[in-house]
Amino acid sequence: DVKVTQSSRYLVKRTGEKVFLECVQDMDHENMFWYRQDPGLGLRLIYFSYDVKMKEKGDIPEGYSVSREKKERFSLILESASTNQTSMYLCASSLRTDNNSPLHFGNGTRLTVT
Amino acid sequence: AQKITQTQPGMFVQEKEAVTLDCTYDTSDPSYGLFWYKQPSSGEMIFLIYQGSYDQQNATEGRYSLNFQKARKSANLVISASQLGDSAMYFCAMSPEGNDMRFGAGTRLTVKP
DSSP: OOOEEESOSEEEEOTTOOEEEOEEESSOOSEEEEEEEETTTEEEEEEEESSTTOOEEOSOOTTEEEEEEETTEEEEEESSOOGGGOEEEEEEEESSSSTTOOOEEOOOEEEEEO | OOEEEOOOSEEEEETTSOEEEOOEEEOOOSSOEEEEEEEOTTOOOEEEEEEETTOSSOOEETTEEEEEETTTTEEEEEEOSOOGGGOEEEEEEEEOTTOOOEEOOOEEEEEEO
């Protein structure tokens, strides 16, 4: 079974702090994704990556950046955390870059910015 | 850009009955995939079923089936013989060729005993 591991289940940070959310997958998947989940809005795509050192903006990239230095690891960075970034963050990976490859999700990181 | 619409924020169903969760989508891509995921209260996202845009037959996986109507751009999930453990959030999603998947807002299903 694919395992996608997010380093923290809960995180509390202060406004203005730089925040790192880490995600590791163990199945040599090509693609990795970061979503945020908010009630009534579903999952919204922040950034994704098809390969090492490669990144693509999703629908809501403002205020975020990402890093993929190794194939198995995809980090989401909040350069200067703000209260409107309080949310559940979900990392996912998929085997192939085609439209029939399901996403495998981590358990999520619930981030609170105070 | 792709857009996924789930118009039912919440649904109730009696145990052992069938329920349909609605999903419509909008895309100009000729090839795409449609997915349904379940999210129980524990928070994990569980992949349920997949339908390709060129598939002629509706997908089925156990008690789950996907009612795919391409001309209407709808991909409704049908759960037969509902069980208490089916109570969860359900998300419809669409993936273009690049696999950057987009999700709907979700439907919260509650199964009543």
